[in-house]
Amino acid sequence: MTGGGMKQAIVAGVAVLCIALGLWGLEAPRAGLAISQDRVGETPVTVMRLPEAEGPVVVIAHGFAGSRQLMAAWQLSLARAGFITVSFDFEGHGRNPVPMSGDVSSIDGTTRLLMAETARVTDYAVALPGAEPHVALVGHSMASDIVVRQGLADARVAAIVGISIFSQAVTAEEPANLLMLNGAWEGALRGEAQRVMADLGATEGETVGTPGEGFARRAEAVPFVEHVGVLYAPAGIESGIDWIAASFGMVPQAGAVALGPWIILTLFGIVLLVLPAARLLPEGPAPWHPERGMFWALAVLPALVAPGLLSLFETRFLPVLVADYLALHLALYGALVLGGAAWAGGMPVRRGIWLGLGLAVYGIVVFGGIMDRYVGSFVPHPGRLAVIAAILPGAVLAMLADAVLSEATRAALWRRVVARGMFLISLGIAVALDFERLFFLILILPVIGLFYLSYGMMGRFLGKRTGSVVAVGVGLGVILGWALGVTFPMFDPGV
DSSP, X not given: OOHHHHHHHHHHHHHHHXXXXXXXXXXXXXXXXXXXXXXXXXXXXXXXXXXXXOEEEEEEEOOTTOOGGGGHHHHHHHHXXXXXXXXXXXXXXXXXXXXXXXXXXXXXXXXXXXXXXXXXXXXXXXTSTTEEEEEEEEEETHHHHHHHHHHHHOTTEEEEEEESOOOTTOOSSOSSEEEEEEETTOHHHHHHHHHHHHTTTOOTTOEEEOTTSSOEEEEEEETTOOTTGGGTOHHHHHHHHHHXXXXXXXXXXXXXXXXXXHHHHHHHHHHHTHHHHHHTSOOOOOOOOOOHHHHHHHHHHHHHHHHHHHTTSOOOOSSBTTHHHHHHHHHHHHHHHHHHHHHTTOOOOSOOHHHHHHHHHIIIXXXXXXXXXXXXXXXXXXXXXXXXXXXXHHHHHHHHHHHHHXXXXXXXXXXXXXXXXXXXXXXXXXXXXXXXXXXXXXXXXXXXXXHHHTHHHHHHHHHHHHOOHHHHHHHHHHHHHHHHHHHSOBBOTTO
């Protein structure tokens, strides 16, 4: 074996070891738990409990564009602590085939419908064997408002934990038993929680009252995390366990489960494994290198033109929140960049499509399979297939454009940063032009960030070796179309 071959074998071994260790760490907390899947009407639910568990139940609700899997660290921790736990996919999310509906801007619209769904899941939870009719509700982000309002409407609810919380239903008097957890880097949400505590003459980090003994209220900032990281932070989960246990007069049987490091280790291994695999391919020629002026024109002008042009037209054609607009934005942006490149003599050579499709299969099946089990729903129900098909062409065009500008990722770092930065700025301009409708694009930015950090690195390994714009663009485009199609909430205002 040559020196290079030995090096790649070592890299492959490290990748496999990371995957194996990561999966061990992710599966270990499930050992000893009784875990089952069920449906409450059309709503998918996951039940986790110790086999002998009896007593109160905890109903766990995810936020916008989330799913049950995103709340796994909380559910596993609470189940191991001795509670009967039930998580579920809201309408329009995850595996739930029923779209969200109603007026998203009205408390009497979508909010009431999601409250009713939470109530149905609560009815199911308290009817489980060994369950008592005493309930704690845990909700993240969008669901924090849902669980606060449902807690006020349901006498069975004795404790509420709001994560990344914002709810106009919170006053100085109600709900009676509320823990507010925000990431330390969630400035606006922390400010709102601090205001709520100030109404009680207290500050963040202080507790007013005692859980389980009438009124209790606490706001807490979880160190070093933001809107998504707060779901995996052991410090926040420990606070939630202690609050709920005190509310029911129980002693927790276990503490917080730390899934975050194991998820990162597993996904790192899956991404790293592409590097030695790509090194097995023949090295390809360098792709088209646009001159500096042409690069700036292709990177900037399409990003500015696309949102302005689309603002002149009706872009609603899919039963999914803002995904129809994004599909058109991706397609127009990609077409403008590729058209400019063709005019300048830089149309990509049509080679590497099978490599791109191979990357897409690996990304969706292997990386996506891990995501689906441990992070967030990545397997679509049949109703989402048409959405994926509608987004796919635009996603491929946009990623082909990205591959042209980044020279199949061989371009200088500053060019890659400018190209992707201008694309994100383009989406920001679209939101500014129609804030009321396209606001939800802001909430999907973590998906795009994860895409660039993970799948983008896979594409870089492939592009650095082969120089194939088509392989990188097609592979990442198919993955992006799939990821967006399974992430955006299904929505039908006419239901």
